[in-house]
Amino acid sequence: MSTSPSALVRTCGVRIRVPETLQLALWAAHEERGIVRHSVLCELAEHLAEQCHAGVGRLLHHRPDQAVWVLWDDDPDSEPQCLALKDCANRADPHASQDSCNLYTDHPGPCGHQLDTVRPDSHRLGLVDAALTVLKEPDRHSPLALSRAAHDAALLPWDELRARRLWPRLSPADQAAVYHHISLPAGPYIGPFLAQRIVQNAPRITGLWQPGADTLRGGAEQAEQLLEALEKLPDEWRSMVLGLQRYPKTAYTARGRCEDGQARTPLDVALSAAQRDADAGRALPAPAADASSLQDRAEDRHRGGELWHVLRELPYGWQVEAIHRIHHGKSALSAIGSMTEALDRIRSYGISLGRYAAPDLDRRTPR
Ligand SMILES: [Zn+2]
Ligand SMILES: [Zn+2]
Secondary structure (H helix, E strand, O other), rough: OOOOOOOOOOEEEEEEEHHHHHHHHHHHOOOOOOOOOOOEEOOEEOOOOOEEEEEEEEEOOOOOOEEEEEEEOOOOOOOOOEEEEOOOOEEEEOOOOOOOOOOEEEOOOOOOEEEEEOOOHHHHHHHHHHHHHHHOOHHHHHHHHHHHHHHHHHHHHHHHHHHOOHHHHHHOOOHHHHHHHHHHHOOOOOOOHHHHHHHHHHHHHHHOOOOOOOOOOOOOHHHHHHHHHHHHHHHHHHHHHHOOOOOOEEEEEEOOEEOOOOOOOHOOOHHHHHHHHHHHHOOOOOHHHHHHHHHHHHHHHHHHHHHHHHHHHHHHHHHHHHHHHEEEOHHHHHHHHHHHHHHHHHHHOOOOOOOHHHHHHHHHOOO
16 A cells, blocks of 8 residues: 655654764674664654654564664764564554554654655755865865765765655766765775865765756766677677776777787777677787787686676666766776665665665665
């Protein structure tokens, strides 16, 4: 049974970063295994300031009917509480076995199936601006301040996109690019390099709610075409083309010559040359007879095949984003590797996609 949108209430959506002390408390709250989240979002219906926020801090692998919740208030001096709580027993349809409320037993406010995405919050954008100001001068701030700023600068724009209902309108490749951005602060340390990357990405994402903006950047269509062309190539040609993109090295030209000292041939050029040769039934261009060239060719084919396999394991929009990055100069190893890593990292925000998708946990994904 679905609830009409007009009957839905917005989710509170206040977010806190999970520092090390809170991570330890989340581990200590239950002996069961389960990923500790690096960021927790209040999942209750929007509520008065006096009421506590509550969000899932850790799922329990073998206890799908409960989770470790974080309860906190807006007073910066009070410590958040971590409690393993059973799920609310209410269901949207009392006769269905699924579709239960994603909140805990005796939670305040309406049940999960009556809740809409996170609410608009006038403070959110101010927090993003303040965080970017800190990240722009990483040497002037402590590691702790940088971690807090990276969290806010990466995750709050994602919340804002959902609050403005723009998120579902983004293409799968744009969503993948935003997911990659929010994965950046999920690691243990935010240094100047990472701070700079977050600052560089931020305007493209915050630009999405400027009037007339409907895409993160151009080029997704071209990346889709390159992916399709790669897919159509015979295996050995595809492995060689992708293998040659693994890092800047000697160039592959349309005639199959390798010219020392040149930068890597761009993906679109390498692809159309390979496509033409493969369609004409030509054999792969022979490498030079020296040991180094022979080894290079073997490595191209081996790595190229492996990279294709890893690329195809990503969700479609993530594949397009990886190809976009390769086409714009990233090595295939770096582009595909960092998308794969991001897919793993965002699980610590409760987002499980691709090989980590878990349909039975969908109701636990932040709205
Ligand atoms: Zn709240
Ligand atoms: Zn409920």
